[in-house]
Amino acid sequence: MTGTQQLPSVDDVRTALKDVYDPEIKKPITDLGMVKDVAIGDDGVVDVGIYLTVAGCPLKATLTADTKKAVSKLPGVADVRVELDVMSDEQRTELRKSLRGDAAEPVIPFAQPGSMTRVYCVASGKGGVGKSSVTVNLAVAMAERGLSVGVVDADIYGHSVPRMLGAREKPTKVDTMIMPPQAHGVKVISIGMFTPGNAPVVWRGPMLHRALQQFLADVFWGDLDILLLDLPPGTGDIAISVAQLIPNAEILVVTTPQQAAAEVAERAGAIAMQTRQRVAGVIENMSWLETPTGERIEVFGAGGGQTVADSLSKSVGSTVPLLGQVPLDPRLREQGDEGTPIVLSDPEAPASLVLKDAAKQLSVRARGLAGMMLNVSPAGR
Numbered sequence: 001m002t003g004t005q006q007l008p009s010v011d012d013v014r015t016a017l018k019d020v021y022d023p024e025i026k027k028p029i030t031d032l033g034m035v036k037d038v039a040i041g042d043d044g045v046v047d048v049g050i051y052l053t054v055a056g057c058p059l060k061a062t063l064t065a066d067t068k069k070a071v072s073k074l075p076g077v078a079d080v081r082v083e084l085d086v087m088s089d090e091q092r093t094e095l096r097k098s099l100r101g102d103a104a105e106p107v108i109p110f111a112q113p114g115s116m117t118r119v120y121c122v123a124s125g126k127g128g129v130g131k132s133s134v135t136v137n138l139a140v141a142m143a144e145r146g147l148s149v150g151v152v153d154a155d156i157y158g159h160s161v162p163r164m165l166g167a168r169e170k171p172t173k174v175d176t177m178i179m180p181p182q183a184h185g186v187k188v189i190s191i192g193m194f195t196p197g198n199a200p201v202v203w204r205g206p207m208l209h210r211a212l213q214q215f216l217a218d219v220f221w222g223d224l225d226i227l228l229l230d231l232p233p234g235t236g237d238i239a240i241s242v243a244q245l246i247p248n249a250e251i252l253v254v255t256t257p258q259q260a261a262a263e264v265a266e267r268a269g270a271i272a273m274q275t276r277q278r279v280a281g282v283i284e285n286m287s288w289l290e291t292p293t294g295e296r297i298e299v300f301g302a303g304g305g306q307t308v309a310d311s312l313s314k315s316v317g318s319t320v321p322l323l324g325q326v327p328l329d330p331r332l333r334e335q336g337d338e339g340t341p342i343v344l345s346d347p348e349a350p351a352s353l354v355l356k357d358a359a360k361q362l363s364v365r366a367r368g369l370a371g372m373m374l375n376v377s378p379a380g381r
């Protein structure tokens with residue numbers, strides 16, 4: 001050994017590596033079997049071998065940089081060299097088992113008793129009312145509040161969520177687990193990520209059900225506080241599937257102020273009665289356009305959101321709140337097209353304030369069993 005500086009031991013280096021987290025799985029690489037080997041040279045140069053879960057892992061640069069940072073903090077380290085390798089199929093299976101258990105059939109974590117994740121299905125009667133826009137803005141606003149948030153684009157035909165969130169990466173697969181890409185701190189998965197280009201997907205009911213089940217069971221979501229599902233418009237197969245797959249999922253209804261849209265939205269909410277799901281609230285979108293002089297033009301009429309909330313309250317027998325009225329704002333569309341939701345790009349815009357407030361209302365009842373509908377039926381049913 002040269003110099004007076006004491007060299008770190010292999011154990012020291014392994015301890016330092018506990019601070020390096022796999023960017024996708026969000027657990028220390030030391031817990032995931034990802035540290036292949038550690039060697040310390042007499043010159044203070046440390047070689048660390050890291051197993052990537054999959055070849056071409058999109059986050060390998062992050063992993064390399066984090067490893068270098070953690071190890072170079074140790075006294076006596078002159079340099080850190082990281083060599084990447086890829087896990088074998090056996091290692092991946094081990095990893096999957098350690099993360100997911102050894103169940104033969106993948107289970108939906110959110111449907112398990114005691115699940116702490118709140119699941120919101122964003123639904124509407126009509127298309128084009130802003131469901132996807134509301135979903136992505138709520139998601140990033142909740143993530144900004146420090147919650148761990150996932151979004152499922154369950155609109156098999158539309159799949160606009162990844163674009164609106166700017167999630168350009170493809171999901172990676174580790175054994176049978178799908179790792180969702182992340183954007184603005186939100187995990188997102190969409191059927192659009194599994195179809196080449198913009199090819200239209202024509203799926204029948206049972207396939208939709210299977211696809212949704214896969215999204216929910218095979219994707220490694222980690223511990224989520226909130227899961228938002230962007231449902232296709234109408235009271236179609238998918239809404240029923242969600243109710244079957246996650247009985248605790250709550251419905252969030254989006255409508256425009258237009259009375260006709262409100263009536264259709266009511267019907268979408270009424271599905272909750274059949275499936276005995278809780279209705280978390282109503283968001284009215286495209287409520288008005290504010291002129292530079294501060295005048296409000298009610299482009300699509302007025303009152304739709306309150307009408308839906310009142311009518312749903314009556315039919316479910318408990319208060320369904322109108323969580324907010326989101327004004328029309330060209331920035332909301334533009335930022336959506338660019339992949340930065342308006343609550344991030346223009347946090348002080350009136351539309352952003354309303355969306356952030358709705359996100360707050362939907363976040364406050366934090367993880368816990370309070371207020372959850374118990375999955376029991378009265379005797380004799």
Ligand SMILES: Nc1ncnc2c1ncn2[C@@H]1O[C@H](COP(=O)(O)OP(=O)(O)OP(=O)(O)O)[C@@H](O)[C@H]1O
Binds near residue numbers: 287
């Ligand atoms: N408050 C708003 N101000 C301005 N534009 C909006 C607003 N809300 C939504 N839009 C725009 O309206 C269009 C439809 O919105 P979005 O795609 O979110 O609706 P959707 O209900 O998910 O539609 P689909 O039924 O097709 O899935 C988009 O171009 C979006 O950018």
Ligand SMILES: [Mg+2]
Binds near residue numbers: 131132158160
């Ligand atoms: Mg949509």
